Amino acid sequence: MKLLSKILDYFEETLIILMMSYMAIMNFLNVVFRYCFANSFSFTEELTVTVFVWVTMLGVAAGFKRYAHLGMSFLVDLFHGKTKAMLALFSVVCSLIFMVLVFYFGIVMVQGQIAMGSTTPVLRMPQAVQGLSMPVGAVFVIIRIIQAGYLQVKGLWNEEKKGGTEA
Template identity: 35%
Template structure:
């Protein structure tokens, strides 16, 4: 039975990241309980997977309009100002995330050219962990765009 809705990559990625984190933590708990040994890399992996999941989830939250907002004051403004505030809010969110991505790209460049640091537990290059932020930022920008269009459509619908 098909629902007609397309499969969302961001939902699947967030679900897989969460499932991986839960599985890794569960295996570590079992390891500590049964053989009295803690797997050292679990913390490193789960922290970085959590950061990636947060980036993907931020895009989903923007699209759904689930981020924090000041609706009490927002509802007092006239329609034209509400629309301007929605667009301004979207531009601020996008600008902030452009800064985050810029810093992450700079950090990746520094790791590739200068530092060549490796992670403590697994010994893999740390730039691999950093790369998830600008990679998954695609979902944030898509969420900002779609969320803004949806909020503007709701405002138009309320005043039609």
């Protein structure tokens, strides 16, 4: 499990770094070309939007991995003991249900994009490339919710047991 987690961490973080670097470099070059030569790359806007959508979904997964998602701590931190552990579990279950819905409707959306033959205006790239970010990103997020949620609930539950024996 730890090896799989490390591989997923590396893959996820490398993709985010590469995609963010691409967006920064291409947007910078586009501004330079527009300013210096009064001309810009026509394709960068479409690719940047596509990459941004992918980075957003991968970033959500990275946020869950680091317990940085608001839904995992907002209400839970107000309580203590078993109540806190149960609320954390409830938060994890709600997040999982939401991401399963994102996955399902992402698949439906991509199927529709493929069936319609939708393409982007400039590059004529299949819109499904953008749309795939939803179900693929949802899989990453679901994995991270399960990982982080398990550790969080287990930690809170064990914290309650430790607190009960020491008092």
